[in-house]
Amino acid sequence: xxxxxxxxxxxxxxxxxxxxxxxxxxxxxxxxxxxxxxxxxxxxxxxxxxxxxxxxxxxxxxxxxxxxxxxxxxxxxxxxxxxxxxxxxxxxxxxxxxxxxxxxxxxxxxxxxxxxxxxxxxxxxxxxxxxxxxxxxxxxxxxxxxxxxxxxxxxxxxxxxxxxxxx
Amino acid sequence: xxxxxxxxxxxxxxxxxxxxxxxxxxxxxxxxxxxxxxxxxxxxxxxxxxxxxxxxxxxxxxxxxxxxxxxxxxxxxxxxxxxxxxxxxxxxxxxxxxxxxxxxxxxxxxxxxxxxxxxxxxxxxxxxxxxxxxxxxxxxxxxxxxxxxxxxxxxxxxxxxxxxxxx
DNA sequence: TCAAATCCCATTGACCCCCATCATTTCCCA
DNA sequence: TGGGAAATGATGGGGGTCAATGGGATTTGA
Numbered sequence: 001x002x003x004x005x006x007x008x009x010x011x012x013x014x015x016x017x018x019x020x021x022x023x024x025x026x027x028x029x030x031x032x033x034x035x036x037x038x039x040x041x042x043x044x045x046x047x048x049x050x051x052x053x054x055x056x057x058x059x060x061x062x063x064x065x066x067x068x069x070x071x072x073x074x075x076x077x078x079x080x081x082x083x084x085x086x087x088x089x090x091x092x093x094x095x096x097x098x099x100x101x102x103x104x105x106x107x108x109x110x111x112x113x114x115x116x117x118x119x120x121x122x123x124x125x126x127x128x129x130x131x132x133x134x135x136x137x138x139x140x141x142x143x144x145x146x147x148x149x150x151x152x153x154x155x156x157x158x159x160x161x162x163x164x165x166x167x
Numbered sequence: 168x169x170x171x172x173x174x175x176x177x178x179x180x181x182x183x184x185x186x187x188x189x190x191x192x193x194x195x196x197x198x199x200x201x202x203x204x205x206x207x208x209x210x211x212x213x214x215x216x217x218x219x220x221x222x223x224x225x226x227x228x229x230x231x232x233x234x235x236x237x238x239x240x241x242x243x244x245x246x247x248x249x250x251x252x253x254x255x256x257x258x259x260x261x262x263x264x265x266x267x268x269x270x271x272x273x274x275x276x277x278x279x280x281x282x283x284x285x286x287x288x289x290x291x292x293x294x295x296x297x298x299x300x301x302x303x304x305x306x307x308x309x310x311x312x313x314x315x316x317x318x319x320x321x322x323x324x325x326x327x328x329x330x331x332x333x334x
Numbered sequence: 335t336c337a338a339a340t341c342c343c344a345t346t347g348a349c350c351c352c353c354a355t356c357a358t359t360t361c362c363c364a
Numbered sequence: 365t366g367g368g369a370a371a372t373g374a375t376g377g378g379g380g381t382c383a384a385t386g387g388g389a390t391t392t393g394a
Contacts, residue, residue, distance in 0.1 A: 010375070014349095018374055036171070041305050051169075058169055058282030060314045072209075074311055075281045076300040082171045082280070084189060089351060090374075177385070181339090185384055256341065257384075 001026050001050075001156075003113035006130075008123050010108060015100070016092045017109045023118065024091050034086035035093060037120065038078055039102050043129075046103050046120040053116060054082065095120075168193050168217075170280035173297075175290050177275060182267070183259045184276045190285065191258055201253035202260060204287065205245055206269050210296075213270050213287040220283060221249065262287075 007020035019035060027035070032051035040047050057078060064071035085093040095105070103122060110123040149157060174187035186202060194202070199218040207214050216224075224245060231238035252260040262272070270289060277290040 012376065014377080016375090021373060039301075041301065054171065055169060056313050057311060059318070060311050061282055063314065070307070073300040073304050073307075076279070076297050077304045078311075079171050079282050080173055080279045080297060081301075084171055086350090088349090089353095092374090094349075179386065181387085183385090188383060255339090259384090261339075 001029070002115055003048075003111075003118040004115075005113050006126075007111045008108055009111065011095060011100075011105060015094050015097070016088070017095055018090065018092045019087065020111050021091070023111060023113070024087070032084070032086070034084065036082050036084055037095075037099055038082040039099070040119065041077070043119070044103055044122075044125060046099055048111075048118045048120060049116070051084075054079075168196070169282060170285040171282075172280050173293075174278045175275055176278065178262060178267070178272060182261050182264070183255070184262055185257065185259045186254065187278050188258070190278060190280070191254070199251070199253070201251065203249050203251055204262075204266055205249035206266070207286065208244055210286070211270055211289075211292055213266055215278075215285045215287055216283070218251075 003023055003026055005020075005022065007022070009018045009020065011017045023035075027033075027050050030051050034051075035048050036051065036054045037046045037048050061071050061075055061079070064074075083096050083099065085095075087093060095109070099105075099120075103120060104125065105120070105122045106124075108123050110121040110126050112119045112121060112126065170190055170193055172187075172189065174189070176185045176187065178184045190202075194217050197217050197219060201218075202215050203218065203221045204213045204215050228238055228242055228246070231241070250263050250266065252263075254260060262276070266272075266287075270287060271292065272287070272289045273291075275290050277288040277293050279286045279288060279293065
């Protein structure tokens with residue numbers, strides 16, 4: 001359950017696009033056969049995630065004070081603007097016109113893995129941004145502090161695939 | 168069981184409106200075939216929820232001091248003004264005139280998902296408010312701290328669909 | 335008895351199922 | 365190791381189905 005890599009697919013005349021096989025494989029345990037998309041806050045892109053990730057967002061919002069302004073805003077922005085998109089028989093989704101317009105997508109869609117989530121871009125917009133972000137990372141000499149293997153959920157570690165996650 | 172997305176439907180001359188298929192699907196386990204609506208105390212909107220969620224609200228009110236002003240007010244506001252609205256054969260409800268007037272609804276109704284609950288709006292009123300929400304969220308740099316997967320109800324996690332929820 | 339609610343059926347257009355084709359990759363074996 | 369066959373994923377498109385809608389007919393209840 002990990003989204004990796006960049007996959008460019010075609011948007012057809014009916015507004016359909018194939019979800020990359022690798023991404024569908026990452027989701028094959030989900031009860032809902034499809035993906036969720038919503039408009040990114042910061043980028044001209046679409047945020048993508050699984051049903052269970054969306055459940056997690058809803059559960060987290062539930063915990064904020066029911067009447068807090070911040071929870072309200074997040075609910076409107078994420079839950080209210082999200083689209084639940086089931087696959088067709090061939091593993092495609094229909095990209096709603098609203099989202100195509102927001103992300104300025106034309107005839108191609110880039111699926112970009114971000115671990116637990118992913119993003120959809122117009123490839124022509126994403127490419128220069130990716131270059132820029134690579135350059136910044138190199139200049140900064142950024143390093144990532146890895147979590148110890150023992151803190152990962154079982155099933156994410158080799159040789160633990162069939163065990164129950166007791167965490 | 169998750170309400171997501173914004174669905175705009177027509178209010179017909181008989182005061183009927185179709186409940187979005189996705190919302191009905193989220194409720195198909197409920198004993199009561201319909202929805203509950205009550206006036207929002209913050210917004211010019213209607214709060215919507217399932218029968219079991221209404222039970223949950225009633226149970227929460229029970230826990231407040233029975234004679235406190237707050238419990239009184241909440242009971243009047245929510246339980247006193249709530250409407251139990253059954254579907255007709257086509258999955259529509261009749262919007263009571265009182266609620267139409269309160270939410271200043273005209274010929275269209277926006278069903279806006281908020282996770283465990285949803286809201287009904289006049290789309291012309293909701294749209295600019297949602298834009299404002301998005302802007303505030305961006306400015307605030309708001310990030311949502313996600314609950315750990317292990318604290319979610321079973322059934323909301325992949326691979327647990329058939330298990331009993333022991334929580 | 336009248337008004338409102340419910341039932342029933344018709345229409346329509348978007349979506350989904352199905353199949354056919356094409357492009358890659360994988361596999362197998364010489 | 366190269367070539368060819370088979371499997372699989374991506375793409376294109378036709379047509380049937382169903383959700384959303386509109387309105388008439390029947391029932392209910394005050």
